[in-house]
Amino acid sequence: MNKFEKGVATVFLLLFAQCLLLFFHTQFNIEDFSHYVLEYWPNYIFNLFLLYILFLFFLVVLNRKPLAWFLFFSTIVLFSIANYFKISYRSEPLLPSDFSLIFQLNQILQMMNINHMLISILLIGLILFIFIILMKMKSEKIFSNKQRFLLSLLLAFFIVSVFYSKHPNSPYQVVANFFGNHDNYWDLTEDYSQNGQIAGFIKNLDIIVMEEIPENYSIDAVNEIVEKYKQKAKEMNVGNTPLENQTVIIILSESFMDPSRIPDLELSGDPIPYIRKLKEETTSGLMVGSNYGGGTANVEYEVLTSFSVNYFDASLSIPYTLLVPNLKEVPNITNLFEHKIAIHSYNASLYRRREVFEKLGFDVFIYENGKYDLTYKNTKDDGSYISDESAYQEVLDLLKETTGNTFILLTTMQNHGPYTKEQYINLFEVINDIDEEEKVKIETYVQGLHYTDMATENFIKEIDEVNRPITVAFFGDHIPSDVFDSFEQEHEEALAFFETDYFVYSNFETEKLDYPLISPYTLGSLLIEQLKMENTPYYALVSDLKKSVPVIRWGEYYKNLEEIHIYEELPEDLKETIDDYKLIQYDINVGEQYSVDLGFFEFIDE
Missing domain, CATH: 3.40.720 (Alkaline Phosphatase, subunit A)
Known part of the structure; x- marks a missing residue:
């Protein structure tokens, strides 16, 4: 391939990566995908530039193009999937601060749908397997040592600049604003949609506690x-x-609400x-x-x-x-x-x-397997978590020990x-004609609410008996x-x-x-x-x-x-x-x- 053909191939691969990011971000909604590309195309041109910088980073570090492309796309795929799950579960996109939870990965996986968890683990395993194979393969080096040094300096400047992306008139912000980047902090999912997923993520690397500094602060x-x-x-x-x-x-x-307020939902009982x-x-x-x-x-x-x-x-x-x-x-x-x-x-x-x-x-923090351990750890039926009944009993015991x-x-x-079918003996049915999997989730969740209701009634009765x-x-x-x-x-x-x-x-x-x-x-x-x-x-x-x-x-x-x-x-x-x-x-x-x-x-x- 000549240089022009290589350039076209690079642009095509970057476009494919951007489409992948947006497609996952919009939850595979073709109409939304088209809307954001057509309405905010200047921002997506800027995102292509950011994607090229990411690819260049891998290329400079590894100095081998096949390996660089593989790590680049592995990063894009993992980001896209994580972003998809975050939006599905929380209605907000993946943020840099989410990586602070990496050391609690075990607990996070336990809270995920089992199918999502297995897909994630298999995908990561496949990526590691291919990476090891590519590492053992010989391929041509791209840059001389001098070229790598100069490119490293440029990349270092860029990396530093992204951590000041929200600072007024910073180099990154000036370029981003030129392409039409704007803030939509009240709806981060929409912010990522309009400004692009990479640009949206980068903006949140520059952690600012409060955006507006009061002019009269003294x-x-x-x-x-x-x-x-x-x-x-x-x-x-x-x-x-x-x-x-x-x-x-x-x-x-946890997650308590009155399901009768969900528009159009019909249940067999209260x-x-x-x-x-x-x-x-x-x-x-x-x-x-x-x-x-x-x-x-x-x-x-x-x-x-x-x-x-x-x-x-x-x-x-x-x-x-x-x-x-x-x-x-x-x-x-x-x-x-x-x-x-x-x-x-x-x-x-x-x-x-x-x-x-x-x-x-x-003074005291009581939690599972902590310095002050929980005394009651029973679940309801085959539930996944400690029951409210057990949690309330923990409080009732404390009331006997404290004064003042x-x-x-x-x-x-x-x-x-x-919320899975195996957790509870579900006594409530969803009347609506909806997908069976969703029906099981709702019925399991609603049964949990009923257990909370019963536990709360008993708890209040016990509170009434306490002479304080x-x-x-x-x-x-x-x-x-x-x-x-x-x-x-x-x-x-x-x-x-x-x-x-x-x-x-x-x-x-x-x-x-x-x-x-x-x-x-x-x-x-x-x-x-x-x-x-x-x-x-x-x-x-x-x-x-x-x-x-x-x-x-x-x-x-x-x-x-x-x-x-x-x-x-x-x-x-x-x-x-x-x-x-x-x-x-x-x-x-x-x-x-x-x-x-x-x-x-x-x-x-x-």
Whole structure:
């Protein structure tokens, strides 16, 4: 082949690689594939350049073209498959931060569909086998040592530049913007679709905690907010009492939601009659999250800190792993309590929970095979995970051992996927005429919900027998992924796929509050109001948000399910409250933590 023919062949192979990436990214949807190529073709030309740089990297390192092409396509295929699975399970694309979970690969594989897991293992094995064969084959060297050295310098410059891809006027950003690259951080899947999968991935290598730096950030600006909400807290605390001998139990129930809200789904019976009735009698409603099908650690983070992940940059996909361990102070709701205990009905290998919970101030972290091991590890029927019944018993035992004001966080696992026919004796049937595999998934998931309902009823009865004031805040973290596939396809924009259920129950008389809609980050403030506890200035601020815009979700502000606004449409006083909140979030997570030193997160001394 002459140079021209070789060049044409190279372009063809790069085009094939790009088509492979986009085809997997669009979940094999030809219509979407065509739309993105035709609408955003300049961005895809830029992606071809990025793909060539990747190929050139392998070529310079190996100096053998067949081997370089093989590793190049192996990388593309593995990326495409991983991206496909991530979108299928979580409705978001593969991110650089996902590779921080590589050391928990065993746990991740256990949560995957068995067919997907086998395909992945076989593919990796095949790639390694072919790689070994190619390594033993002789082939012509492409570059001289001098050429390799010069190309290595150019590649090194490029590699360094991609880690500054979000910095204004960086070389990478200038070139990317020339081709029409733009940001769509509220929907990363769409961002990858419009800008290209490689360009989208590279943008998230440059981890920025918060994209917008407040122009007025200073100790004076923070102090002004602190003083404003100290006064607000004093006013709110009139008639409220200090926290004494209270026990608060927060139950993050894995994948719990009311399936009757799934549009068009018909079941043979109600799997959650007790919780449905309890919601009618207590402070309860819907909790709207930011993620579909996953993101438990982010929900935990929002509940504990009352900071919204919506104000973090998209590259900071998991605050637990990428942010919390690096902070000097992480103010959170446990600071209000004397005793703080976390329980997880699984091991602690994911999301750096051991390190994070220590940073958050938990005295004890109980998890499977940990320093403080779980006492109860039974499953329901042949279920894959520790049952909610066992998890609740763990809490009940703790109540016998603790005194004084106590905070307990329980994160359950019973209803985690995958959902297979072998797990339970399914008593509920799907009436809809849908694919048999999907029907089995739904019926298994719904049976798990029923077991949760029964366990919760028994748990509440036991709580009522304890002679001390106890409050239970129960909620689902997200709806399950890969379960309601056919219903999602018909109702892609339905908010039901981001709604879970919550209730707050006390074993003593409390007022039933009217909060039909909340977010994870407002739960702490709701508990303080429910128990008539004293507010810190910070929770006075969060309380203002809870009452005005209980849900903040990817650039949209929800007053209720019907009244949704963007920031520019909000009244000026509410904008000011939101700006105050964002400035404090910036101060703690990026800035100098002035608000900590100024007592923003502490009770006010009279």
